[in-house]
Amino acid sequence: MRFTLPKPRSLAAQLFAMQAVLIAVLVVGYALFSYVGDRSRAEEAAGHQATAVALSIADSPSVRESIRTADPTATLQPYALAVVRDTDIDFVTIMDPRGIRWTHPDPGQIGLPFRGHTAAALRGHTFTETYTGTLGPSVRAVTPVLDGDRIVGLVSAGIKVEEISQRAQGRLTALLAAAAAALGLGAIGTYVINARLRRHTHGMNARELSHMHDYHQAALHAVREGLLMLDGQYRVALINDGGRELLGVGAKEDVVGRSVADLGLPAPLTGALLATRPRVDEVHLTADRVLVVNTSPVSGGERRGSVVTLRDVTELQALTGELDSERGFTQALRSQAHEAANRLHTVVSLIELGRAEEAVDFATAELELAQALTDQVVAAVGEPVLAALLLGKTAQANERGVELVVTPDSRLDDGLLPDTLPARDLVTILGNLIDNAVDAALGGISPRVTVTALTDARPELILRVSDTGPGVDPDHTEAVFRQGFTTKPSGPGGRGLGLALVRQAVHRHGGTLTVASEESGGARFEVRLPLRAATAHRAVAAGPTAGSGAGGTA
Numbered sequence: 001m002r003f004t005l006p007k008p009r010s011l012a013a014q015l016f017a018m019q020a021v022l023i024a025v026l027v028v029g030y031a032l033f034s035y036v037g038d039r040s041r042a043e044e045a046a047g048h049q050a051t052a053v054a055l056s057i058a059d060s061p062s063v064r065e066s067i068r069t070a071d072p073t074a075t076l077q078p079y080a081l082a083v084v085r086d087t088d089i090d091f092v093t094i095m096d097p098r099g100i101r102w103t104h105p106d107p108g109q110i111g112l113p114f115r116g117h118t119a120a121a122l123r124g125h126t127f128t129e130t131y132t133g134t135l136g137p138s139v140r141a142v143t144p145v146l147d148g149d150r151i152v153g154l155v156s157a158g159i160k161v162e163e164i165s166q167r168a169q170g171r172l173t174a175l176l177a178a179a180a181a182a183l184g185l186g187a188i189g190t191y192v193i194n195a196r197l198r199r200h201t202h203g204m205n206a207r208e209l210s211h212m213h214d215y216h217q218a219a220l221h222a223v224r225e226g227l228l229m230l231d232g233q234y235r236v237a238l239i240n241d242g243g244r245e246l247l248g249v250g251a252k253e254d255v256v257g258r259s260v261a262d263l264g265l266p267a268p269l270t271g272a273l274l275a276t277r278p279r280v281d282e283v284h285l286t287a288d289r290v291l292v293v294n295t296s297p298v299s300g301g302e303r304r305g306s307v308v309t310l311r312d313v314t315e316l317q318a319l320t321g322e323l324d325s326e327r328g329f330t331q332a333l334r335s336q337a338h339e340a341a342n343r344l345h346t347v348v349s350l351i352e353l354g355r356a357e358e359a360v361d362f363a364t365a366e367l368e369l370a371q372a373l374t375d376q377v378v379a380a381v382g383e384p385v386l387a388a389l390l391l392g393k394t395a396q397a398n399e400r401g402v403e404l405v406v407t408p409d410s411r412l413d414d415g416l417l418p419d420t421l422p423a424r425d426l427v428t429i430l431g432n433l434i435d436n437a438v439d440a441a442l443g444g445i446s447p448r449v450t451v452t453a454l455t456d457a458r459p460e461l462i463l464r465v466s467d468t469g470p471g472v473d474p475d476h477t478e479a480v481f482r483q484g485f486t487t488k489p490s491g492p493g494g495r496g497l498g499l500a501l502v503r504q505a506v507h508r509h510g511g512t513l514t515v516a517s518e519e520s521g522g523a524r525f526e527v528r529l530p531l532r533a534a535t536a537h538r539a540v541a542a543g544p545t546a547g548s549g550a551g552g553t554a
Helices: 013-058 061-068 071-089 161-201 207-220 240-249 269-276 314-352 358-379 383-400 423-441 499-510 533-541
Strands: 093-097 127-131 137-148 152-158 226-231 237-241 277-283 291-296 303-314 404-406 448-456 460-468 512-517 523-528
Touching: 013 071, 013 093, 013 127, 013 137, 013 152, 013 161, 061 071, 061 137, 061 152, 071 093, 093 237, 127 152, 137 161, 226 240, 226 533, 237 240, 240 303, 269 277, 269 291, 269 533, 277 499, 383 404, 383 448, 423 460, 423 499, 423 523, 499 512, 499 523
Parallel strands: 404 448
Antiparallel strands: 093 152, 127 137, 137 152, 226 237, 226 303, 277 291, 291 303, 448 460, 460 523, 512 523
16 A cells, blocks of 8 residues: 655645634634623623612612611512612622621521621722622622711622623624634635635645746756747846847846837837737847747736747858858859750751861850850959859859949959958858849849959958849838838748848948949949958058959850
8 A cells, every 4th residue: 555645735725724724813812802801891890880789779768767677677678689680780788787688689698697898898988899609709899888977787789700701701602703704704705815826826836836936947048049028018027048148138237127118129129029919930130140039929818928939040041041142053053054065066066067167166265255254253353252152143143134244343362351251241241232133133124233342441341232223212222221121022031131131241240331323223232341450451462453353244
């Protein structure tokens, strides 16, 4: 037979038991205190009542006249019994100065000595005492009967202690009934309150709640994703370490209790956090991160707040951009392979027709054109990552019917870029600008994109991309860099993110990004990124930037 310890009662049950016991102790204590007080007051009231009756009898002229007769008992006994009957007094005893009774409720006690103290009365004083006589314990008053200045008798009137107790008990019964009603109401109220508490605590006891709190704290610190909990007034109720890092909130900064609007977050991200409807996998940008935001309201009827999760997809977004570039390179290579096959068939056909010289001239011209394009790009941009990007984008633009040109004044030798400016960020900046320019130029009569990449002596890296598209509305020169802004037809997700990522990368490296309209039409985007001093010296020593390369076309 297994012996199992009983499961600790829930916190709500413990609180209910404690409150019930507390109410019971208070009510019983008050009842006992009231009983003792009522008993004392009842005895005091009985003493006053006995004193008043005794004084009335002693002052009665008929009593003095009866005392003067030869047989006082004959007239005083009926009188005393009548007084007992009419005044709720248990006994009236009239006696001579020696204490010999003339009256008594028990006729057999008449003529016997009075049981009690009479000395004070014989001195002319009225007093009260509690004494046990022939009728049991009683509260009695004793007073002298005066005939002029002479004491001719004594009167004792009293109420039995038993009667006094019954009176107090009657009051105690009513008090206990009221106390029981109060206890019942308190118990019901306590039960209702604790039933609600049980619902809130899901019936868990204090130990279970403590363990849950410990697990809760450990989970918050262990989760790498950002977690943010907002109350019904959109104030921060809780934020974990990941949330502080992703939102750029310092570990020592106390943000709990502050409104989301006061955290200094970008306006689109703040709007998402303040939204009343759930948000699912929305992409938002901060100063140096790309975040995926999910919000969910806390269920419960009224507005209780919301839970926000934040995922950092900065690296993923960068890899996605690189993957898109690689996909573009692959498509360009596939297209070139298709064109090469066509040209090879042409060469073979010319040879079969016996026109070998024309076949050689055709093949040589194609090789010279491809080599010239590669030489022009590499000569202008020696940095390998950007050179590869430009070659791929040139072929990709050519497939879409857009001419991509690297300007003659472009000059960016290998080794000029500092370690603080990674190639991945340059791919993000220049790749998105070219893609945006190609999309814009597609609608023109002679679609063309011009790219300039060079360094100057400030030192700065200058990237300039122009197109022959419709240009940028002057009212939208700032809005085009905002996440979600696009003039393209609705399509799959991700629209309006490219230029926002460009601005994020530029600001992360302390650069500037501007857009202007070309005189001949179209838009010109210019990026300026500061370089280290040592890099600038190498750029100046490399020679002048103007006229150092020839333009290349797809």
